[in-house]
Amino acid sequence: MALKIIPTSGVALALCRRLKIKAASGLSVRGTAFYHDDGDDQPFKSSGRRFGFRDTDDDSWSERNDQPFRSNNNSYRRNEDRYGDRPSRFGGSRFQRQDRFGGDFRTGRFGGDFRTGRFGGDFRRGRDDDFSMDTPSFSGEDVPQQMDFYNEHPNVTNRSMEEVAKFLKDHDISCIGQNVDKPVFTFEEANFPEYIQKTLMQQDFEKPTSIQSVTWPLASSGRDVIGIAQTGSGKTLAFMLPALVHIMNQNDRSCRDGPIALVMTPTRELCQQVTKVSQAFSRACKINSVAVFGGAKRHSQLADIRAGAPILVATPGRLNDLTSSGELTLNKVTYLVLDEADRMLDMGFEPQIQKIVRQIRKNRQTLMWSATWPKDIQRLASKFLKDPVEIHVGTSDLVANPDIEQRVKLVDDNDKIPNLIQDLKEIFDPKNMGAEKPKVLIFTTTKRTADFLSRKMYGATVNSDNLRITSDCLHGDKDQRERDSILADFRSGRSFILIATDVASRGLDVNDITHVINYDMPTRIEDYIHRIGRTGRAGRKGVSISYVNETDRNMLKDVVRIMEDAGQDVDPRLKKGELDLRRRNNPISFGYE
Structure with missing residues (x-):
């Protein structure tokens, strides 16, 4: 038989050109399926990677000519209700349902236009992934969480505000926020559990760095924190030790279905570095820390996660890949760290970060770290953090280490x-x-x-x-x-x-x-x-x-x-x-x- 097509829109015309089909009459195009007016051809589901039309004169796609073709999983399913408006498994009607990731038959795998590349970006303009569409959000029960695990040391309690002010001035520290806890001057004053204190002593650290002195009481109290400090200031331990205390106070630490503490970093090198620092202390707590980043074997990283990973350190690209495929869930995350947030924005990771954070419960604790404090970082902080305390070590302007x-x-x-x-x-x-x-x-x-x-x-x-x-x-x-x-x-x-x-x-x-x-x-x-x-x-x-x-x-x-x-x-x-x-x-x- 001859195919007859009515180009009902610009999209249909473009589709005809793409398929090299001559426009005529007799075909209607609706949403995500199209069918022949004679009733000989059936609508089929497309995953977006390929689209086509099964003609009844060609049974190469199916043994039955009246059966729709499903390209999502190469399976065939008889359609008893040929043109019924019955909702599909992905929501919407038979003729308006979406593909696996929310785009229609004109879209790429992640919802881009059919004229676009694999990830929905327009190939004519070289765009990357389109993360602007609806993405999975937190699906667990957003119940109240215990966040405050800080027990103030008597030395800190008895410390006068004059001593605190002098310490902050001498170390060029400024804190902005309500009800800011007093800084600690020694490791003992941080009141960490004994297994963390022993590891600190084994590492030959003399005293906390400036950022650690101010951050530990705040993070251990469950406060959201914004830390602005130069690299090499000791910020990794500033957020990692409170994370361990946070995890140890959770009832379920198996974490085979997802982490409790999530740390996002811009590069694989920093991801490995943070994991290495974390493992030096997490082993003492019998807590597993796993690094997830691109360029390494995916299946081995998934195996490490499924073995139990309360702490997950990841780059946004690989993390987004695992969550989008459903291989990793973030429902249990209650402690979120964005490390070197300015660098992640510079590298164009903001869409992935936005998508990932939407999958995490709202009643979480969030810590954001950056070497600079531009408006883009301030905007991101206002969106992700609640009543945060800003800690500035040195000036927030770009400065070089005087050493x-x-x-x-x-x-x-x-x-x-x-x-x-x-x-x-x-x-x-x-x-x-x-x-x-x-x-x-x-x-x-x-x-x-x-x-x-x-x-x-x-x-x-x-x-x-x-x-x-x-x-x-x-x-x-x-x-x-x-x-x-x-x-x-x-x-x-x-x-x-x-x-x-x-x-x-x-x-x-x-x-x-x-x-x-x-x-x-x-x-x-x-x-x-x-x-x-x-x-x-x-x-x-x-x-x-x-x-x-x-x-x-x-x-x-x-x-x-x-x-x-x-x-x-x-x-x-x-x-x-x-x-x-x-x-x-x-x-x-x-x-x-």
Whole structure:
């Protein structure tokens, strides 16, 4: 038979063009199903990955010509009520029902237009997933939860407000909120359970950091907290130890169907770092911590979760993937942490975060951490947190760690490699080296440059003791096994130079990096701050060296401001933006002794 089509709308016309069917009369298009007026053809369900039309002259899709085709699960189901308006299993009528994820037959898998890509983004505009549609929300019983597990130490109770004010001023801490608990000065005053106190002593920590002193009483009391502090300030333990106390006070800690505490991080490196810190303490509580991130085997991560994971540390992409597929539920989450929220927004994760948070109960405790406090973060905090206490350590503006000595070199692109070799020779000169061998992190903007430098420098001699460069390269093209191996070698000292793209600028947990070299300058001052922040951690001193040329003129003003804010003397020529690179064999250096 001949197919006859009435193009009833622009969408139908586009569908005809897509199917290469000539428009005629005799076919109606309604919602998610279409049928022939003669009654020979049946509506069928589409998963959105493919759409088509089963003609009665072609029985290749089904043994019975009057049977609708289901592409969701490749099964066939006889339709006794051929054109009845009976509701389908996904809601709506037979001719207006939706596909598995809420889109109609014109949509992609996640509800995008049929002209779009797999995840609903318009391929003509290169959009990503469309998370604006209705998504699953919290489906459990939102019963009241016990959140306050804090017992104030007598020393804290007896502490005067004058002592508290002096402590906050000396540590440059400001707190905004109602009924803010007094800070603790020692680990004993935090009143953590004995198994946590023992682990703290084993870790050789002397006293709480500034952010920990203020956060622990608030988080243990069940308060929502916003923490604004630079990287390396000890925020991981600030939210993780109260999380353990929170979990230990829950009746059901099996968590085979989902976690109690959920920590979202922007990168897999930070995800692994937080999990490592968590496991050091959770083992003492016999609590399992699991990391979930892209680039690793999905089935092994699911197996770890199903074995029981009260603490789940995850990147938004992989977490959204698991919750969307129904393999993970978040109904039991009562302790939510958004770590490095500013970075997650910079990386475009806000739609995934919004979708994930909608699946968590409203009477939860939420802690948000960020190095900066822009309007986007403030907007997100007002949406997710209830009556929070804001903790600012230092200024909320972008500032560099004052323990980092910042140096700037005006270098032409063609002279970067000679200057890099020269700087490495100075760093590894036995006269300049201390008891421990330096560790150098070199940043490039592209994977190609990182690979080129790694090949170019490998085996070069950098000092009179014939110390040869053994450098590794870390970027997005490395699989997870390679990344883990490279970072393990760098941490252990088997490799003392690491070349990386910005994939490592956050979440790189190596406290003894002595030097950071910006071989290529970043395009944003925020990235500059986070790059150089890989050194000077945990009270150590560090040095950053940045190669600047004409293309970085717009960044120079911000770099000068960051240097001045950190208390460094800045050469007047650098302030004026003098980028005279004519002296190519003798580049101008600023910040050097």
